[in-house]
Amino acid sequence: MLKKNDIGPQAYRDAMSHFAGHVHVVTTDGPAGRRGAT
Numbered sequence: 001m002l003k004k005n006d007i008g009p010q011a012y013r014d015a016m017s018h019f020a021g022h023v024h025v026v027t028t029d030g031p032a033g034r035r036g037a038t
Helices: 009-019
Strands: 024-031 035-037
Touching: none
Parallel strands: none
Antiparallel strands: 024 035
């Protein structure tokens, strides 16, 4: 099981900006239900 690691929106955007040529898939399965984004 992966360890939960909260990061802020700006830190996430900064990290993802280093991989601009790729498709990112982000998913979660928490109390609010399953969610995903590309």
